[in-house]
Amino acid sequence: METTALDAERPAALDPASEIGRKAALYLATVGVVVALDVYSKWKVERSLTLYDPVPVIGDFFRLTYIFNRGAAFGLHLGDSSRFIFLGLAVLAVAVLFFMYRTTPWSDRLRLFAIASVTGGAIGNLLDRIRSDRGVVDFLDFGIGSVRWPVFNVADIAVTVGALLLAISLWKEEQRNEPQEQSGPADA
Secondary structure, three states, rough: OOOOOHHHHOOOOOOOHHHHHHHHHHHHHHHHHHHHHHHHHHHHHHHHHOOOOOOOEEEOOOEEEEEEEOHHHHHOOOOOHHHHHHHHHHHHHHHHHHHHHHHHOOOHHHHHHHHHHHHHHHHHHHHHHHHOOOEEEEEEEEEOOOEEEOOOOHHHHHHHHHHHHHHHHHHHHHHHHOOOOOOOOOOO
């Protein structure tokens, strides 16, 4: 059988074992880096900063403010049971994300990276909830004067960026799957 120019331009398909290995490497590396950065940054903050004492980095606009957040993103709080509710939701989210990872093909690396980023962030904050009843360590503080964004951490960044990338990936898939509109009949 002859090889045509078209065949030479087509990328070689990965065998299934190689695809699984590459997916696992991307997933584990991304999750690992996010968790490591999150854990290290929180460890450093807990040893370097005083609780609730803002340290200006770029004037009043960006400060490092060591706090504990017993709720979820943006200060969402569900009372005394918040820790256990958010702990359970995080475990459920990690399980759902792992299922999404398993069903995502290697060809959609943006989605794989997005899923791994959200997973790493969820695990980072989950570790805080497991180790302490005080809540999640947050320290990145942006705003002007009394108008401030809720204080957040590296895990929150990974979840937010990952969620945005996941939305883009899903939107792109939807665009690819939309049926092409057919043009009207050609003029004779």
